[in-house]
Amino acid sequence: MQGIIEKVTELLDNGTVDRVLAWKAGEFSYDRTPAVFDKESGLYGLVYDSFCVNNLSKYLIEESKKDGKVLVLMKPCDSYGLNMLIKEHRVDREKIYVLGVPCKCKVSVDKIKATGLTGILDIVEEGNDIKVTTVYGDTTLDRKDVLCDKCMVCKDKVVVVYDEKIESDETAGIEKLDRMAEVEALEAMTPDERFNFWRSQLSKCIRCNACRNVCPICSCTKCVFDNDNTGISSKANVDSFEENMFHIVRAYHVAGRCTDCGECSRVCPQNIPLHLLNRKFIKEMNELYGTYQAGTDAEAKDPLTAFTKEDAEPSVIYNR
Amino acid sequence: MHKIGVFVCWCGSNIAATVDVKAVAEAASKEPCVVYATDYQYMCSESGQNLIIDAIKEHNLTGVVICSCSPRMHETTFRKAAQKAGLNPYMVEIANIREQCSWIHKDMAEATAKAIVLARAAIAKVQLNKPLIAGESEVTKRCLVIGGGIAGIQTALDVAEAGFPVDIVEKKPTIGGKMAQLDKTFPTLDCAACILTPRMVEAGAHENITLHTYSEVEEVSGFVGNFTVKIRKKARKVKMDLCTGCGLCTEKCPMKKQPNEFNMGLDKRGAIYIPFAQAVPKVPVIDVEACLKFKTGKCGICSKVCTAGAIDYEQQDEIIEQKYGAIVLATGFDQIKPTKFGELGYSQYPDVVTSLEYERLMNAAGPTKGHLLRPSDGKPPKEIVFVQCVGSRGQSCRDKSYCSKVCCMYTAKHAILTKDHYPDTNIHVFYIDERTPGKNFDEFYRRAVEQYGVDYIKGQVGKVYEENGKLMVQGSDLLANEQITLAADMVVLAAAIEPDKTARSLGTMLTASMDTNDFFTEAHAKLRPVESPTAGVFLSGMCQGPKDIPETVSQAGAAAVKVIGLLTKDKLLGNPCVAHSDEMLCNGCSQCARVCPYGAITYVDKEFRVPGPKRVETRRVAVVNEAVCQGCGACTVTCPSTAMDLKGFSNRQIMSEVDAICK
Incomplete structure (x- = not known):
């Protein structure tokens, strides 16, 4: 923490960056809120600890539109989201200074x-x-x-995109769980059981849009659910089918792009395990097109929008 | 407010026998905006079209719905009719109540209800149609033929004769294909080489034909009239412009241990070789896998003996790029290696051969100089058993379901030729059915039976095994209703033919569709047999399905006519149903550009007014090049924010169709 403050102060003082995107303490001592600091405000309140769980990458869409350069504290799992935003031209990389920070899993x-x-x-x-x-x-x-559920199945502790990073040997000292175990449990269900599982989960949805708003991939200028012309926009539920479709459409829209950061499930006030929809897609694509993790590399071709002659044809493979 | 006319076609009894057309017209007339609805016996006939034209004029129709056959059949007909009446042709929608309704239903009430729903969907869609105007694109007056067998050669010659430049890409070092390996051809028994090689020479020398032998198509982009193709010219390690084709290098090569592909591996060739004497171009190629120079760095004999200085060990693959207006697929076929048929002993006994191997054993230029000698001990066989339909017409996973078509005839040919040269040979043929439709075909087969006394046995072979130096062939004689075992010196398997293995990747590159057997599918099985469903791609020869030489040559000519018809045009009318991007919704994420198979999407940075103190912000937005876009719609389904939409098939139009169906 002290190392981070020193580094940030140095970069702010020598003019490398104009602003800092990090976390500050909220109303309670364990509340952490994303916040922007600059020279004027000073770094008072800036904090980085086990409660700083929010993914900051999405905030860079708006921050990198502003004048000057913004420094961002980047946890390993958040950096995948940043890579996707770079890949999809949603942020201006030139206006971002990424300071990678270590993570020994966050506390829930x-x-x-x-x-x-x-x-x-x-x-x-x-x-x-x-x-x-x-x-x-x-x-x-x-x-x-x-520890947060998403940290129990953490992809790895490597910041995949950075200008500079601060290292640490500290680890959470836990055995990582199998990331696909929950998906496999769903796959083991009968179609009826699985349908009922999702109906009961998704019917809890109150369409607060938190999952969408927190998702670093869901960053459309205008979301289809806010666009009257698409015929699918609405806030209130006309029937129980609607929120099912919302989540299914969202899962399709982020398929091949989801970095599995787990924020959707974390912010859901109804505790719907939304990450399972996305993770199922990831598992499916890994099986069909070879292992791929969105966000590992901003230049990488992703399986759903890149075509190769070796591509598997799902209908053929699953019939065998 | 639209004024829509609905026209329900009977299609004689094709539709009217299963769909109550009057009820469909009646129901359609009650739909919103419909001001006129009628039915007619043949809407596509001249009087049917006049009915549409008159109604458009009389009722000032702004949209037209035709309930008839598939739009693939008559959409153009009805669009032209609408245009004649002064209506934009893209204000016409077709409800397919034939292929998707009357033909697949038996119950009239059910079919009628479905036809009404289909009509309702088209009516809902046409209300959102917008007038569209087609653009034009230039035609590159050059043709690419992929495959240099008899099919490719014939197409190339015909197109070249019409005055258009043609490039032939052939993966082997010479053109000629499978026909060059054949001995004689049925039913006239003229020698394959004698009739093929003049064509090869003609193709090689033609001023309008460029041969790219030992080359492969690497990449294809573009669309009808404007294909861009990258061709990999593999390094022959021999300079084509210097080589005189004297063949000294091939004689002196010390590495004469390579299986000779041209002779089906029945003899050996050197590491530097010319596939056969009449090869075009007659330039050798170095097999770098076998060449001592490449393996050890020593040798270099070929280079030393070459007086022309044509050997170039440093030669590298070369990629050339060329634009074409039309592409002809003539990728041909292969004969399967019947290794999966363990009971027939092909892998076990050298004297069990395939018919193509037998063809080489009979050929004067073959490994035995035309003397029929069996591979195991070089002795002439006295008892030969031919087994037909090996891998063809079967149900199991090792079989092809189709008939390979040529085997009945070439087996009769083999029998006749063998009996001609060696009258003391006994020949037995196991067959399922003798299929000899074709000019002089049945006469030819009967000659084998009646004049040459070939023993035809109706039945299949269950097992081939060795006993006392003889190949024992155990099979059933269905006519005599008994199991028989014949002692043979040689067994010839008429193994199934299959499309060339490279066809699939080419099909993928060209988006030319294939059937489950990997044969290319034609645009219409009866009416468009030489065109692929992909515009500008044509089919020639075995790659489309099994056929003999005369059929292949006729199809090759037909493909050439289609190519010439296309290349004679200066401009092609484009398809106005192309994608466009709503820049207010575009995120600039590049996903659409990545999936676009035509490279039609680019990005620009554009300033937009926004609320807030900055007033403007620059955003990256997609722009579609409408001349390049083919309207495939891949971008529209990829775009997460629905910024990409397809004219004529917009998301809203499709949703309104779905809504109308679900109403």
Whole structure:
């Protein structure tokens, strides 16, 4: 943290960058909100710790339109999103200075609350201990038990696009889970079971659009769901079919582009496991076209928009 | 507000027998904006078209819906009729109530209900149609023929004779193809080489024909009239302009251990070789896999003996790029290696051969100099069993489902030729059916049976095994209703033919569709047999389906006529149903450009007024080159924000059709 502040101060002072996109503490000590700092405001409130879970890459669309250069603190998993934005010309790379920051997995406040703790006043991280102060007394939790779900299946800890990066040897010290295990569980269901699973999950949707708004890939100038001419735009649900279609359409739109950052599921106020739709697509494409992870390389050809003579024909393969 | 006319065709009884056409017209007349609806026996006839023209004029129609056959059949007819009446031709929509309705239903009530729904969808769509005007594109007056067998040669000669430049791309070092490997040709028994080689020479010498032998098509882009093709000219390691074709290098090459492909591997060739004596061009090629110079760096004998100094070990592959107006696929065929038919012993016994191998054994220029000697011990066989339909007409996964068409005739030919040269040979032929339709074909087969006494046995062979130095052929004689075992010296398998393996990748490059057997499909099985469904791509010879030489040559000529018809035009009317981008919605993400097979999409930076203190912002937006776009729609389904749309098939039009169907 101290290293990051020093580096950012140096780059701001020597004029390399004009602004800094990072996180600041929110109302509670464990709330972290994306924030922009500049010379005038100073770096007061800038924070980088285990609660800084938000993916900052999408904020760069608007930030890189402004004059001057913006420094961004880039966690490994967020950098995949940035690569996709670069690939799709949604950000101006020239106006961005990427400072890669290490990540030893993020802590989920929701998971802390899910242990049954209420009346939380403060949460502090000390080494591998998470110390929770509540109105009823103090509790210490093991950090490993309250890590974000998406961190449990983390792709890797490498920042894939950066101008400079700050290294750290610290790790969460956990066994990573199999990223596709949840998808395989769904695949093992009968079609009816799976249909019912998704109907029951998706019917919880309140169309708040949080998943779409947080997604670094869902960055259309005008989303089809906001466009009256498409015939599919609406906020209110006409029938229960509608929110199903919303999520299915969204999954198709990000197919081959989704970086599996897990933000959609994290922000969902209804706790719908939306990432599973996208992850199923990733698994499917890996099987058909060879392993590919969107965002690893901004220059890479992605399987759904690149054609090669060796391409598998899904209908042929699955019939065999 | 539109004024729409609906015209329901009976198509004689094709539609009217299954669909209540009057009920369809009646139902259509109640749809919004429909001011006129009628039915008629043959809408495509002149009086039918006049009915449409008169109605457009009389009722001031702004849109027309024809409920008839597939738009592939008569869309152009009806568009022209509308144009005659002063209506934009793209204000016509077809509801296909024949192929997609009357032909596939038996129940009248059901078919009528469906026809009404299809009509309703077309009516909903036409209300969103906009008048479109087609652009024009130039035609490059040059033809590419892929494949230099008899099909490719004949097409090339015919096109070249009409005055258009033609390039032949052949992957082998010489043109000639499979016909060059044949001995005699049925039913006249003239020698294949004698009739083919003059054509090869003619093609090689023709001022309008350029040969690219030992070359392959690498990449194809563009569209009818404007194809751009990259051709890889593989390094022969011999300078074509210096080589005199004397053949000294091929004689002196010390590496004479390579299986000779031209003789089906029955003898050996050198590392530097000319496939056969009449090769065109008669320039050798170095097989770098076999050449001592390339393997060890030593040798270089060919270079030393070459007085012309034509050997060039440093020669590299060369990629040339050329523009063409038309492309002809003449990729030909191969005979399957019947290795999957273990019971027939092809892999096990050297004296079990395929018919193409037998062809080489009979040929005067073949490995045995035309003496029929069996491969195992070089002795003349006295008992020969021919097995037909090996891999053809079968149901199992190792079989082709189709009839290879030429085997009955060439087996009769083999029998006759063998009996002619060696009258003391006994010949037996196992067959399923003898298929001899063709001019003088059945007479030819009967000669084999009646005049030459060839023993034809109706039945199939179950097993070939060796016993006391003889090949024992166990099969069934269906007419005698018994199992028989024949002792043979040699067994010849009429193995199935299949399309050349390179055809599939070419088909993909050209978006020329193929059937499940990898034969190219024609635009219409009866009426457009030499055209691929992809405009500007034509089919010649075996790549479209099994056929004999006269059929191949006729089809090659027919393909040439189609090419000439295209190349004679100076300009082609384009398709106005092309993509366009709504720049207010475009994200500039480049996904559409990546999927565009025609390279029709480019990007520009454009300034847009926006709210806020900056007033303007620059955004990257897609621009479609309408002359290059072919309207395939790949971009419209890729675009996440629906900025890309297709004129004439807009998302809204398609959605309104779906809505009308679901109403």
